[in-house]
Amino acid sequence: MSDIEKKSIDPATIEMIEKAHIDGCETIFDRADVMKPCPIGAEGSCCKHCYMGPCRVPAPKKKEGALEKIRRIGLCGATAETISARNFARMVAAGTAAHCDHARGVAKVFLATAKGEVPEFQIKDEQKLYQVAMDFGIEIGDRPIREIAIDIGERALAEFGRQEGELIFLKRAPLKRQEIWRNLGVAPRGIDREVVELLHRTCMGVDQDYQDLLISAARCALADGWGGSMISTELQDILFGNPVPILGQVNLGVLKKDEVNVVVHGHEPLLPEIMVGVLNDPDIQQAVQSVGAKGINLAGMCCSANEILMRHGIPVAGNFLQQELAIVTGVVDAMVVDIQCEMQSLAQVAKCYHTKLITTSPKAKIEGAIHIEFEEREAQKVAKKILMEAIENFSNRKTNVEIPSHVADMVVGFSHETINYLLGGFFRASYRPLNDNIINGRIRGIAGVVGCNNARTTHDDPNLTLIKELIKNDVIVLTTGCAAITSGKAGLLTPEAAKLYAGDGLASVCEAVGLPPVLHMGACVDNSRILMAATAVVKDGGLGDDISDLPAAGAALEWMHEKAIAIGHYFVASGVFTVFGTVWPTTGSEPVSRFLFEELENSLKGKWGFEPDPRKAAKLMIEHIDKKRKALGIDRARERVLFDMAKRRELDAA
Amino acid sequence: MAEYKRDEKVAFNGKKVEILGSTFEEGKPETPMNWRKKLRNREEILAYLKTGERYWFSDEWVGSEKRKTKA
Numbered sequence: 149m150s151d152i153e154k155k156s157i158d159p160a161t162i163e164m165i166e167k168a169h170i171d172g173c174e175t176i177f178d179r180a181d182v183m184k185p186c187p188i189g190a191e192g193s194c195c196k197h198c199y200m201g202p203c204r205v206p207a208p209k210k211k212e213g214a215l216e217k218i219r220r221i222g223l224c225g226a227t228a229e230t231i232s233a234r235n236f237a238r239m240v241a242a243g244t245a246a247h248c249d250h251a252r253g254v255a256k257v258f259l260a261t262a263k264g265e266v267p268e269f270q271i272k273d274e275q276k277l278y279q280v281a282m283d284f285g286i287e288i289g290d291r292p293i294r295e296i297a298i299d300i301g302e303r304a305l306a307e308f309g310r311q312e313g314e315l316i317f318l319k320r321a322p323l324k325r326q327e328i329w330r331n332l333g334v335a336p337r338g339i340d341r342e343v344v345e346l347l348h349r350t351c352m353g354v355d356q357d358y359q360d361l362l363i364s365a366a367r368c369a370l371a372d373g374w375g376g377s378m379i380s381t382e383l384q385d386i387l388f389g390n391p392v393p394i395l396g397q398v399n400l401g402v403l404k405k406d407e408v409n410v411v412v413h414g415h416e417p418l419l420p421e422i423m424v425g426v427l428n429d430p431d432i433q434q435a436v437q438s439v440g441a442k443g444i445n446l447a448g449m450c451c452s453a454n455e456i457l458m459r460h461g462i463p464v465a466g467n468f469l470q471q472e473l474a475i476v477t478g479v480v481d482a483m484v485v486d487i488q489c490e491m492q493s494l495a496q497v498a499k500c501y502h503t504k505l506i507t508t509s510p511k512a513k514i515e516g517a518i519h520i521e522f523e524e525r526e527a528q529k530v531a532k533k534i535l536m537e538a539i540e541n542f543s544n545r546k547t548n549v550e551i552p553s554h555v556a557d558m559v560v561g562f563s564h565e566t567i568n569y570l571l572g573g574f575f576r577a578s579y580r581p582l583n584d585n586i587i588n589g590r591i592r593g594i595a596g597v598v599g600c601n602n603a604r605t606t607h608d609d610p611n612l613t614l615i616k617e618l619i620k621n622d623v624i625v626l627t628t629g630c631a632a633i634t635s636g637k638a639g640l641l642t643p644e645a646a647k648l649y650a651g652d653g654l655a656s657v658c659e660a661v662g663l664p665p666v667l668h669m670g671a672c673v674d675n676s677r678i679l680m681a682a683t684a685v686v687k688d689g690g691l692g693d694d695i696s697d698l699p700a701a702g703a704a705l706e707w708m709h710e711k712a713i714a715i716g717h718y719f720v721a722s723g724v725f726t727v728f729g730t731v732w733p734t735t736g737s738e739p740v741s742r743f744l745f746e747e748l749e750n751s752l753k754g755k756w757g758f759e760p761d762p763r764k765a766a767k768l769m770i771e772h773i774d775k776k777r778k779a780l781g782i783d784r785a786r787e788r789v790l791f792d793m794a795k796r797r798e799l800d801a802a
Numbered sequence: 803m804a805e806y807k808r809d810e811k812v813a814f815n816g817k818k819v820e821i822l823g824s825t826f827e828e829g830k831p832e833t834p835m836n837w838r839k840k841l842r843n844r845e846e847i848l849a850y851l852k853t854g855e856r857y858w859f860s861d862e863w864v865g866s867e868k869r870k871t872k873a
């Protein structure tokens with residue numbers, strides 16, 4: 149295997165890395181070779197929380213004795229444990245802030261929509277509106293949709309600044325889970341409050357008990373999963389529609405040589421939704437013709453892609469590590485970015501070709517990019533302006549154009565509501581068939597495989613190997629984010645994949661229902677959908693009375709973002725065994741890692757795991773699933789025995 | 803009534819099980835499966851939520867939580 153082949157298992161990615169080399173364009177794959185991670189920072193042993201430091205307290209190469217332990221402290225006396233836990237907690241706070249600030253933006257647009265202030269947005273999903281109204285305790289009756297929506301918008305926004313009590317969506321969780329949170333004092337009060345408090349706790353000279361820090365981080369993370377992220381998902385569903393099964397295509401091969409290509413990249417669906425709506429505008433179509441293009445091709449990247457894929461079937465050009473490579477094809481006329489996961493290097497790569505890099509969020513500008521700010525009150529005007537920039541740029545393409553031919557079909561759009569409907573049908577929508585098949589052993593368990601790509605490991609390999617291993621062992625996989633895009637590229641998001649890749653038990657269930665063995669549930673804020681699906685399984689019955697009782701596990705083997713740590717920590721705090729790969733940010737402190745990997749299970753009933761080898765990670769997850777099956781008494785598949793009258797009489801007589 | 807295909811499969815514990823064969827149509831869906839559009843008005847939506855989404859919206863539903871009192 150050549151050095152380049154070690155960078156990705158995706159042939160389209162390899163082809164474009166090679167093209168970038170020929171074109172003399174540097175990408176993240178090159179920088180990853182040259183710049184190695186700082187070993188002290190990588191293990192979480194560097195503190196720069198005050199400027200008497202930075203203090204570095206790296207873990208000793210050999211087992212430390214009592215004397216060395218004493219020496220591993222910062223100038224202020226902060227121990228290696230405090231430093232490690234503070235660094236971890238800050239990642240949770242930052243990740244939570246990212247998801248929740250996204251949610252705040254959505255809530256503001258939602259309220260403006262309800263008030264009729266942004267006519268280009270509408271309430272599209274009445275069912276979801278009533279769902280959320282009932283959750284929020286808002287009267288429905290005969291009230292106009294607009295009034296209900298205004299109440300929802302105001303209540304949702306109030307969740308951010310709430311000072312006391314509990315976030316409203318916590319009561320969606322299983323009752324036992326709610327008790328666990330309350331007993332531990334980790335039920336989040338308000339979204340902003342938990343982020344601010346955690347940042348305060350991690351300042352120099354505040355919380356210096358590593359266990360307390362990590363438990364507080366759980367409270368903050370829960371404000372993400374059952375707060376900000378859930379608010380994003382729900383309000384986006386009301387505005388743009390709850391996802392339903394839809395066909396889409398994925399990989400760089402979705403780009404078109406003879407069309408104007410616009411790639412939307414980032415996380416917020418607001419602008420991309422409007423762009424989808426104006427693609428057929430006569431002005432746009434006329435402009436496309438005038439530059440000699442055959443059409444205009446909108447494609448997505450990362451989670452913006454997942455959002456418009458799930459709702460409109462818009463093709464996905466790739467996941468996180470393919471963002472620069474889309475530009476390397478030489479046919480992207482504009483890359484339009486909003487917030488999160490956009491590499492600053494896009495500006496440099498765009499310069500190697502003709503691509504216009506356009507930033508749109510007032511919160512996320514990039515030096516060297518064109519800034520066209522998204523203003524929701526003029527959404528269509530902004531969308532058209534951006535598309536016109538791309539169209540004008542079509543004729544500036546250089547000669548070094550090459551689009552990989554790789555493209556795969558996929559069926560996406562499995563919201564937890566849609567899974568419920570598909571499993572049971574219209575008149576008996578239910579998770580019962582899933583629970584029954586878990587109980588009878590055809591499905592061994594459930595796994596959530598989510599998260600990013602990481603340039604420190606082979607692109608797509610850990611996630612794909614893990615997912616294949618899980619479905620082969622009859623574990624159904626729920627996926628979101630870049631891991632979902634990986635699955636799509638490998639052909640795992642089609643019903644036919646069940647026969648090809650899944651174990652016989654899982655394949656039989658998938659074939660009967662017509663489901664893929666890997667269900668694409670959305671963008672990374674939509675991990676909240678996984679929480680809801682897990683809760684529905686608990687509430688349906690027969691598999692314990694808490695998420696921690698389920699034969700289930702989670703993973704993000706290619707994680708890299710602070711958001712992933714926030715997600716992982718809210719899954720753990722919701723009772724899930726969650727395995728991360730590639731790197732682990734607390735290896736500098738054995739007690740901190742032990743607390744996260746083992747001791748947390750005593751209180752939160754969930755725990756972290758770390759395993760870079762995907763096959764070993766699958767083994768860990770399957771062992772955990774089997775342990776839970778055993779605890780539930782379903783470790784041996786039991787065929788249901790139907791008693792006839794004679795047998796019943798025998799029983800009565802006994 | 804339609805004839806259902808039956809299949810014999812091996813479960814992960816090694817046991818043979820007879821299962822219902824595939825019931826889905828071959829080919830790729832041309833349009834999204836928009837099941838939510840089947841609900842025509844508020845009354846139907848609320849009735850569906852009470853039954854379909856009973857885990858959260860039905861007072862009677864307790865599932866395996868085995869208690870009606872809120873935590």
Ligand code: SF4
Pocket residue numbers: 195196197198199200201202203221222223224225226231352353
């Ligand atoms: S807070 Fe303490 S450990 Fe951290 S940089 Fe300052 S003195 Fe060093």
